[in-house]
Amino acid sequence: xxxxxxxxxxxxxxxxxxxxxxxxxxxxRDPQRIRSxxxxxxxxxxxxxxGAQGFNLNSGPETARLLTELGQRGLxxxxxxxxxxxxxxxxxxxxxxxxIGAASAVLSGLSVAGRAKALLSGGWAYLTHDPFxxxxxxxxxxxxRLDRAARGFGKVRTLLVHELITDALVGIGATEPLVKFxxxxxxxxxxxxxxxxxxxxxxxxxxxxxxIDPRSLVLLTPxxxxxxxxxxxxxxxxxxxxxxxxxxVIAMSIFGAGMxxxxxxxxxxxxxxxxxxVAVGVSTKEHARTTFTLLQSVATLAH
Amino acid sequence: MTPKRTVAxxxxxxxxxxxxxxxxxxxxxxxxxMVDSDERLLLxxxxxxxxxxxxxxxxxxxRTLAPDCVYVCTPPPTHVDIVQAIFRxxxxxxxxxxxxxxxxxNDAKGLAEEARRRNILGVIGFQKRFNRVFxxxxxxxxxxxxxxxxxxxxxxxxxxQVAPAxxxxxxxxxxxxxxxxxxxxLDLLLWTFGTPISVKARRMRxxxxxxxxVVSASLTFPGGVLGLVELGxxxxxxxxxxxxxxxxxxxxxxxxxxxxxxxxxxxxxxESVGGRPAPMxxxxxxxxxxxxxxxxxxxxxxxxxxxxxxxxGRLPAxxxxxxxxxxxxxxxxxxxxxxx
Numbered sequence: 001x002x003x004x005x006x007x008x009x010x011x012x013x014x015x016x017x018x019x020x021x022x023x024x025x026x027x028x029r030d031p032q033r034i035r036s037x038x039x040x041x042x043x044x045x046x047x048x049x050x051g052a053q054g055f056n057l058n059s060g061p062e063t064a065r066l067l068t069e070l071g072q073r074g075l076x077x078x079x080x081x082x083x084x085x086x087x088x089x090x091x092x093x094x095x096x097x098x099x100i101g102a103a104s105a106v107l108s109g110l111s112v113a114g115r116a117k118a119l120l121s122g123g124w125a126y127l128t129h130d131p132f133x134x135x136x137x138x139x140x141x142x143x144x145r146l147d148r149a150a151r152g153f154g155k156v157r158t159l160l161v162h163e164l165i166t167d168a169l170v171g172i173g174a175t176e177p178l179v180k181f182x183x184x185x186x187x188x189x190x191x192x193x194x195x196x197x198x199x200x201x202x203x204x205x206x207x208x209x210x211x212i213d214p215r216s217l218v219l220l221t222p223x224x225x226x227x228x229x230x231x232x233x234x235x236x237x238x239x240x241x242x243x244x245x246x247x248x249v250i251a252m253s254i255f256g257a258g259m260x261x262x263x264x265x266x267x268x269x270x271x272x273x274x275x276x277x278v279a280v281g282v283s284t285k286e287h288a289r290t291t292f293t294l295l296q297s298v299a300t301l302a303h
Numbered sequence: 304m305t306p307k308r309t310v311a312x313x314x315x316x317x318x319x320x321x322x323x324x325x326x327x328x329x330x331x332x333x334x335x336x337m338v339d340s341d342e343r344l345l346l347x348x349x350x351x352x353x354x355x356x357x358x359x360x361x362x363x364x365x366r367t368l369a370p371d372c373v374y375v376c377t378p379p380p381t382h383v384d385i386v387q388a389i390f391r392x393x394x395x396x397x398x399x400x401x402x403x404x405x406x407x408x409n410d411a412k413g414l415a416e417e418a419r420r421r422n423i424l425g426v427i428g429f430q431k432r433f434n435r436v437f438x439x440x441x442x443x444x445x446x447x448x449x450x451x452x453x454x455x456x457x458x459x460x461x462x463x464q465v466a467p468a469x470x471x472x473x474x475x476x477x478x479x480x481x482x483x484x485x486x487x488x489l490d491l492l493l494w495t496f497g498t499p500i501s502v503k504a505r506r507m508r509x510x511x512x513x514x515x516x517v518v519s520a521s522l523t524f525p526g527g528v529l530g531l532v533e534l535g536x537x538x539x540x541x542x543x544x545x546x547x548x549x550x551x552x553x554x555x556x557x558x559x560x561x562x563x564x565x566x567x568x569x570x571x572x573x574e575s576v577g578g579r580p581a582p583m584x585x586x587x588x589x590x591x592x593x594x595x596x597x598x599x600x601x602x603x604x605x606x607x608x609x610x611x612x613x614x615x616g617r618l619p620a621x622x623x624x625x626x627x628x629x630x631x632x633x634x635x636x637x638x639x640x641x642x643x
Contacts, residue, residue, distance in 0.1 A: 025543045167598045171324025198597040231597040
């Protein structure tokens with residue numbers, strides 16, 4: 001398995017575009033922070049203009065629609081897409097309708113693509129007897145959907161497994177889904193598999209135990225001076241980053257969800273070993289302009 | 304080192320899988336079995352999770368493996384039958400049930416009595432108690448930091464689906480905002496202020512046909528503390544949800560939600576500018592110690608740590624079944640009010 005060397009250094013994150021604030025949830029309910037799709041498109045365009053090379057986003061039909069409209073508007077340059085799977089419909093359904101209901105919610109949205117017909121015609125028997133094949137079909141449909149929507153300006157660079165799934169697999173110690181996922185993505189789609197995790201050290205050990213070189217994966221994980229969401233500790237994660245080398249890691253939460261001043265965050269990025277790419281969310285055009293301009297001043301993030 | 308304590312999970316939904324992952328990660332227990340009534344989930348589980356035994360029947364699992372602890376993470380209407388099945392088949396050291404213990408107080412009392420008789424530790428999943436800002440808020444109230452408390456305004460509101468409640472959540476006797484959502488806030492209130500002396504409530508539908516979407520309650524706590532409480536789901540502008548308490552005492556006030564605690568005290572009034580004294584603000588990240596593992600909110604991990612600490616005899620158990628009986632009584636009272 002070849003080591004990953006990410007080509008995009010500055011990646012636009014998605015949640016702040018939607019007005020989400022993980023530091024103070026009450027801010028997320030502020031009506032003035034909630035953006036319409038046309039406003040979101042303008043913020044994305046501004047971020048790309050200011051230096052964003054990639055876009056970390058949800059997967060699913062709503063995102064595809066956003067990408068289509070982004071293409072109609074036009075961007076300054078091509079961007080790499082870093083979608084997270086499964087999409088929000090899965091988690092939205094999980095608590096109300098259970099595991100099977102959540103899987104249904106995602107699968108029922110796949111009927112747009114030809115490959116979905118084969119999947120759905122097999123019904124539950126298909127899913128339960130060969131869950132990995134069903135998951136493969138789902139991945140294929142998502143990649144195809146997003147690539148088609150972003151034709152001309154964007155390309156899916158990896159599929160990132162949502163942190164709740166990644167960290168649950170790590171916790172349960174389920175190596176088989178990890179191995180299958182990695183194999184499916186590498187074999188069928190010629191892109192590196194990706195994982196979001198708040199437990200970088202554990203994940204790296206888990207991958208190694210499963211016989212997977214963690215440097216062959218794209219890893220999106222919190223990295224910040226406050227140690228926010230870095231388990232088991234900031235120091236341990238820093239050590240792991242240094243040993244990984246940084247070419248395959250995307251640092252997220254670099255501002256600790258808003259608690260770390262920008263100058264402190266940038267200083268930290270300059271000092272830390274093993275981070276060459278960052279995913280940063282912005283909420284307004286001005287915020288996008290300022291943030292990505294400042295990030296370009298960090299030499300370690302330069303090509 | 305492989306932990307000796309064996310753990311079984313009943314219910315392979317999100318809560319069951321979350322408990323399995325956290326328990327394994329903390330190294331305090333080893334998941335040996337999962338139980339579910341849905342054959343499709345069992346079949347998938349067998350294909351993707353090695354080293355775990357899968358069962359469709361709780362009694363079979365208990366008789367076969369005799370695990371040390373059992374987590375019951377199924378819909379509320381099933382809890383009584385499942386716990387009774389566990390009692391029939393064996394006597395684990397502990398049973399952890401996701402909230403509520405039962406949908407009726409009498410059933411909860413019966414289970415608590417039986418567990419006590421069998422010397423089984425019974426715990427309920429009220430993880431909000433382990434959010435450090437709620438712990439600190441309770442400590443301040445009980446230490447008299449804001450004087451004699453007179454009033455608490457509290458709400459637990461969410462957008463949810465903005466649609467009629469479906470499945471067991473939409474069924475009278477098992478669903479509705481009180482049992483399925485607001486129970487966390489009610490638990491925090493009783494934990495902080497004690498068992499209410501009187502209750503007046505209104506229950507009303509917004510979208511659902513047969514269960515309440517909104518509850519407004521006026522509670523009187525010991526010492527005459529007035530509690531004004533609102534519970535609601537299907538409220539369009541509450542995404543993300545708002546779990547909030549505002550506590551007024553003779554010497555100060557506290558407002559607290561899941562992210563931060565704000566304390567106003569008379570002492571700080573001497574330093575006010577423009578008549579607005581600066582409060583003390585504590586964010587949850589400032590008071591939450593580093594965790595060895597993260598999955599979901601930190602309080603989920605702390606709850607698990609405390610459960611295993613109690614099993615090891617290091618600390619008293621929190622959220623026990625016995626302790627929950629006043630809460631289940633309160634819920635019975637609220638649910639006895641006619642639905643508007």
